[in-house]
Amino acid sequence: MERGAGIQRLFEEVGGGHGFVPVSAGFRPFKEFKVQWQRNGRSAAFQVTDYLRSADQDLLREFADRLFERIEAKGKHEIYTANLKEWLRSRSFVENAQPVYLRRSQNLAFSDEGTTYDLSESYERLKALGLVRDHDGLFLTWTKRPNHQRVGYCSALMRVIAISSVMDSERVPELVTDYVLYHELLHMEDGLSFSNSHHGSGFRQRERRFPGWEEAERSLRALAKEQGTRTGRAKP
Numbered sequence: 001m002e003r004g005a006g007i008q009r010l011f012e013e014v015g016g017g018h019g020f021v022p023v024s025a026g027f028r029p030f031k032e033f034k035v036q037w038q039r040n041g042r043s044a045a046f047q048v049t050d051y052l053r054s055a056d057q058d059l060l061r062e063f064a065d066r067l068f069e070r071i072e073a074k075g076k077h078e079i080y081t082a083n084l085k086e087w088l089r090s091r092s093f094v095e096n097a098q099p100v101y102l103r104r105s106q107n108l109a110f111s112d113e114g115t116t117y118d119l120s121e122s123y124e125r126l127k128a129l130g131l132v133r134d135h136d137g138l139f140l141t142w143t144k145r146p147n148h149q150r151v152g153y154c155s156a157l158m159r160v161i162a163i164s165s166v167m168d169s170e171r172v173p174e175l176v177t178d179y180v181l182y183h184e185l186l187h188m189e190d191g192l193s194f195s196n197s198h199h200g201s202g203f204r205q206r207e208r209r210f211p212g213w214e215e216a217e218r219s220l221r222a223l224a225k226e227q228g229t230r231t232g233r234a235k236p
């Protein structure tokens, strides 16, 4: 069975159970993992991330069921079921999805070696300090062009961390670059939170375990003033 036709049929079936008709659904090559939908009365159209193409039918069925519950606004439970989360955390998901995600990313250097700093050395320093653990399959890279809006980026889902090449400069102390990477690694440790509170008080407390965090924060603020840079944000 062709998978594209499979998702159409599956969403029609699940949607029918919720009283939705007609229903259309197809996979789309979004860079980020997401689903978009349009609802009009009892009809609905879904554009589903193609990272779910290799998910089995039971997972897709559960997911579709949650999506229909969500669009009917029946309660607020998460659209990601426990089974789906388990699959998204699996090695096989990452092995398939990460290379696709990297191909779709526009601004990556595909290298952890910068002109001034080597991110894998930063990572080793953080591990040696006992601040972070080893992450299997983590892809660490500089950005190709300096990103002034966001100095660090983490996709815990895709296990990718990108640090803006703004930080790869002699004018930026090594400690500050390490701190930016540390911040993103904390997001990686948090994993798939599927929540919006990325920088809660617990997160800020853990940030302060970094020796010299005050100095690093001060430097980042100065850099932001100078260049219009903000400190890192992340998505799950």
Ligand SMILES: [Zn+2]
Residues within 6 Å of the ligand: 183, 187, 198, 199, 232, 233, 234
């Ligand atoms: Zn962050």
